[in-house]
Amino acid sequence: MSDALINGLAGAGGGIIAQLITYPLLTVNTRQQTERDVKRQKRKHGTIEQMCQNEGWGRLYSGLAPSVVGTACSQGVYYYFYQVFRDRAEAIAREQKMNGIGDGSVGMLSSLVVAALAGVVPAATMHHVHPSQSGTNVLLTNPIWVVVTRMQTHRKNSKKSQLSHSSIAPAEKVLDPIEPHPYGTGHATQELYDEAGIWGFWKGVFPTLIMVSNPSIQFMLYETMLKKLKTKCVLVKQGDTGVSALEIFLLGALAKLGATVVTYPLLVVKSRLLAKQITTGDKRHHYEGTLDAILKMIRYEGFHGFYKGMSMKIVQSVLAAAVLFMIKEELVRVLHFC
Template structure:
């Protein structure tokens, strides 16, 4: 596999990561939809919100917005995984190394850079995705139809700035995937070095547990910002209550107390942990399969 920005290795990681994310999103989407509604609700009571969702929209309502969400997930994960591994390739080539040493700080910096690239490119998709998830609950059932249509309509009616309205909390939230990926890669390297797994990959069980643990760590630390991010994405440009991230968090604290910052945290931990665990399991399996195929082809050519 050639090194550099356009390496096959980076593309393999991007495709495997995106495929893993798509599978996990499909399986656990109802939890993701419920979480978005809880973060934007006034009561934040899981049982009540879930009951109202099923009662008013039926079982099919639990999959409202699934296709646009999967489109956003695909774009976001391909961008992040490709940026992360392409950056590692570039750094490795520039330093003249066969491989980068295990370094949590280095992984954190590369992860942060990849997250910034991802946020700048895909934030409009997530703003549109949030509107699509909430539109029936907000009384605008047929207003938005499809991800790109929603992006264009928001840009036309509310201005391009609205599409990046949640940019500040999103940029601050680069700590989430950075912490997530750093914890995952650091522990993974230690497991492989200590021969708890195969020589070049984790077992399916190890990948599942490690993906879950890494996501729990990242979620608990950054959750209040995720609540603010979700609310800012849902607000219209013309909203009289439109505020900045800190003002929004202060307002929530004043009106509802400290628990408002962790509204839906139980659902979030379940959703993000299970999604992340399944995503990394699929990611590792696909990546290992592709590497095996490429190595087999290379060996046949040499022979």
């Protein structure tokens, strides 16, 4: 197998494992990002406790199946193209060294360009991106992430919440209906289509396309730190450039931390657009598009609204990126021996 294919398969495998480990945190973070009810925000209980008490632990895994499929596709394609461009960049660097230019390694700016191209080219040629993780595959996989967000933010009616809603005589009680079936992929897809038609599956695509900067920043930081670490290993370990799995884990965590802090406001806007729109007449809860969402968030919530749930997102994304990088590198080593 070629290096690009090996990295693509390893990236898909690492992405799936990271997604399985951190998915409950991702669901909670999506709930936090899309929360606009002031009364709910002031409750004593946290988002996780509310979900588990009122809806059950299973709600933490809502949308897991389509999310795993989307992650495998986006990460696999991204790492495939990333390795293709990385190999080309390294070849150019070696040629430049032979001509007396540079040291033969790929610099920080080149790493940024490689990561950006890995996100942009597949989107332009294959028409598909995971909006919160990479810039690849935007147009084709956007419907998957809209459905996943709907499933994560869907609030299930419970018997406990029904009883708390009623304070009138039993004969006059009007209870919210208990969902006869779990809110699955089919339900979310049909609801979205009924609400906005076929174009509803491409909600939030504009901020998603801009999110290509997230993996670009992440890989620029990762490759730069990895290069310095390998240089240090050569000096300390007498020529051995091997990097341990723990060191890869920490590098991946630091790189994702930097990228998340910079791009988080865009992620909040995207989640707001993908979640079910509230049509109760309160204009604060209904967004016509990206610009409308940004302006209303500034007006009604202030700039701090763009950073809701950021602490949870940092934990989730940093842990997921660290696990992904570590698993991917280990899978690459295994696949090279196959």
